[in-house]
Amino acid sequence: MNAGFARRTFLRTSAGGLAAASASAVSWTAEAPLARAAGAEATTDDPHEQAVRDARTEWNALPRDPRLAPHLGNGRLVVRAVAAPGGRGVRLLVGGPGTRSAEPPAGVLELLFLGAPTTTRCVLDLWDAELTGRVTTTRGTVTFSALVDRHSPTLLLRARTEGGERLSFTAPPSEGRGLPLRSVTREHGDRHLLAASPADATGVGEGALRELLATGTDAAVTRHRAWWHAFHRRGYVSLPERSLQRFHRAQTYTLAAVTDPRPGRLADAPTLLGPSGHLDIGPVPAALEQGPSPAFEHLAGALPGVGSKAGRTDDPVRASGALALWEAHRYTGDPRIVRDLLRPALAGVVGYFSGFLMEGVDGRLHLPVTHSPGQADVSDCTHDLSLLRWAVATLVTATRRLREKDPRLAHWEELAARLTPCHTDTTGVMIGAGLRVARSCAEPSHLTWLLPLRQDPHPGADPALARRSLHHWAGMRDAWHAGSYAVGAAMAATLRDAPLALELLRHLTGAPGDGADVLAPNSLYREAVSPRAAAPFPAGQALLELLVGAGGDRVDVFPAVPDDWxxxxxxxxxxPGGHVVDAERHAGRTRWVRVGAADGDPLTLRHGIDGDTEVWTSRPGDTMPHRRVAARPAGPGAVLVHPAPGATLTVLRPGDDPDLTVHQVAAVH
Structure with a gap:
């Protein structure tokens, strides 16, 4: 046995990290709200908690614009805190995540002060998912904290006054058709409690809210914190570039705050759910339990042949939720996703679109005019061709794997074979027939084949075409906004272009100014109105893909780590495949890699460790690697192994004694 394993405790960090104890009971109603001071030393030796608390966001004054405001949420209910009109209080905008076009505007609650504020400090603590503030006024001091309960559509707020300050709660009418709210308050001396929920929420009527404030608040907050602490411990990233490490933690928090878990929201499911290991909070589990969406309303506005005149609706493939289903299948391998959800959705979309295809003089099948989002109306639109090509190919593959005897299979195979290639020129892939990318555009819709589809633009395409196409678009940034930088970084990471990905990430998260091309202080896009639309999840995906590969059929560790790290x-x-990855890079070299095998299938692991290596295996419940296993070389820095189901593989250099526990790496930025 490697001597190092005899001396070190073997901790399965990916299963919960260092002694992931449940949150201790709190007395939330009695304790005073307290915001951690900027630069304060950590009061815990838990590296998970240290990293998440370090990513807190601070405001010296609450903004008036909700797009710049701190946000709380549980996927169904999202609350943003802004300054009340006149500045004498806090206005809470209570609404949904913004995943429905018919979603009503946010309802409004206000916490009003007697005096005029002189100093303000608010902190969004990601570890507890709680907003805490301290406001000094001309009459005294107000401290408050607020959270959206993880387990119910309920906003909880507590406040305490000092000196001559007094508080009042109001529910002014919101502009337009605002979300109706019900709220109750409870006051005891200088302490105030409020609970509020949407008026149509099930199980949280006024009586339930009163009972919650009277007897159940502390228990609810304890459960809420326990969920968030366990959530944050399920994944860990430590980078020497602390600003990007904090950005990763902010993205993970926002993922849980705004991802709508209802099955009808499949089209809005972020692709970040897979690589971050949080598919369970998305809509796929509910879709598997409740069945697919009952209809294809998304097809009504997508009429090939009329372009944007039919309204700029989503492409039917995107709107069907098929991309989210495929991502979930890639990361879980669950056959039910393909059989019960993905295949029926794709069959409907392909059947709809195939009726609009036209045979050209070249014998190929062509698309009439459709709209390339953010670009133009064009025939043979690359955006729609790419999605249709992916849909047909995936449908054929799924039908064969499931061994379904579907009479439509021959028709689908013919579509896949005859669909026209994307149009190209010397600059790369074009927007469509006769239309090249000649000027800056914010949305790279013509690169959809690269991401999220992870395909070549067409079968047999030159491997250099993808990089040339991306760099041509990325070389013209006059019209870019923050979303362009986020998507561009994700595409660069997919191509393992670390310098370009890092350049775009740094601009997005750290460039000076308050323009539309950089993120707001709350780590969201400045121009988007809804919380879900404002989340820059592609940038979070880019960062993770530099660390663990997200394409292909092998586990690829540190595939494109920048030299600056x-x-x-x-x-x-x-x-992909559901394999859980832990790894460390030190002094520019991969030191060790650990992979939890999801099944017993042969696994190609590109560990990236130079020189000789050993592969050790452990079984569930082992406290250290159990025995060495045979591994066949599969190229430089790669091995082919046959793990037992549920086994954990550890790869390291012979005689090395690495620290396999979760810890912070040294900061260099």
Whole structure:
């Protein structure tokens, strides 16, 4: 046995990290709200908690614009805190995540002060998912904290006054058709409690809210914190570039705050759910339990042949939720996703679109005019061709794997074979027939084949075409906004272009100014109205893909780590196939890799460790690697192994004694 394993405790970090104890009971109603001071030393030795608390966001004054405001949420209910009109209080905008076009505007609650504020400090603590503030006024001091309960559509707020300050709660009418709210308050001396929920929420009527404030608040907050602490411990990223490490934590928090878990929201499911290991909070589990969406209303506005005149609706493939289903299948391998959800959705979309295809003089099938989002109306639109090509190919593959005797299979195979290639020129892939990318555009819709589809633009395409196409678009940034930088970084990471990905990420998260091309202080886009639309999840995906590969059929560790990151550590990230990855890079070299095998199938692991290596295996419940296993070389820095189902593989250099626990790497930025 490797001597190092005899001396070190073998902790399965991806299964929960360092002693992931449940949150201790709190007395939330009695304790005073307290915001951690900027630069304060950590009061815990738990690296998960240290990293998440370090990513807190602070405001010296609450903004008036909700797009710049701190946000709380549980996927169904999202609350944003802004300054009340006149500045004498806090206005809470209570609404949904913004995943429905018919979603009503947010309802409004206000916490009003007697005096005029002189100093304000608010902190969004991601570890507890709680907003805490301290406001000094001309009459005294107000401290408050607010959270959206993880387990119910309920906003909880507590406040305490000092000196001559007094509080009042109001519910002014919101502009337009605002979300109706019900709220109750409870007051005891200088302490105030409020509970509020949407008026149509099930199980949280006024009586339930009163009972919650009277007897159940502390228990609810304890459960809420326990959920968030366990959530944050399920994945860990430590980078020497602390600003991007904090950005990752903010993205993970927002993922849980605004991802709508209802099955009808499949089209809005972020692709970040897979690599971050949080598919369970998305809509796929509910879709598997409740069945697919009952209809294809998304097809009504997508009429090939009329372009944007039919309204700029989503492409039917995107709107059907098929992309989210495929991503979930890639990361879980669950056959039910393909059989019960993905295949029926794709069959409907392909059947709809195939009726609009036209045979050209070249014998190929062509698309009439459709709209390339953010670009133009064009025939043979690359955006729609790419989605249709992917849909047909995936449908054929799924039908064959399921061994379904579907009479439509021959028709689908013919579509796949005859669909026209994307149009190209010397600059790369074009927007469509006769239309090249000649000027800056914010949305790279013509690169949809690259991401999210992860395909070549067409069968047999030159491998250099993808990089040339991306760099041509990325070389013209006059019209770019923050979303362009986020998507561009994700595409660069997919191509393993670390310098370009890092350049775009740094601009997005750290460039000076308050323009539309950089993120707001709350780590969201400045121009988007709804919380879900404002989340820059593609940028979060880019960062993770530099650390753990998200394409292909092998586990690829540190595939494109920038040279600026000599050290890095990841734990609990997910690779396609459902394999859980922990790994450390030190002094520019991969030191060790650990992979939890999801099944017993042969596994190609590109560990990236130079020189000789050993592969050790452990079984569930083992406290250290159990025995060495045979591994066949599969190229430089790669091995082919046959793990037992549920086994954990550890790869390291012979005689090395690495620290396999979760810890922070040294900061260099």
């Amino acid at each position: 000599p050290d890095a550590l990841v734990a609990g990230l997910l690779a």
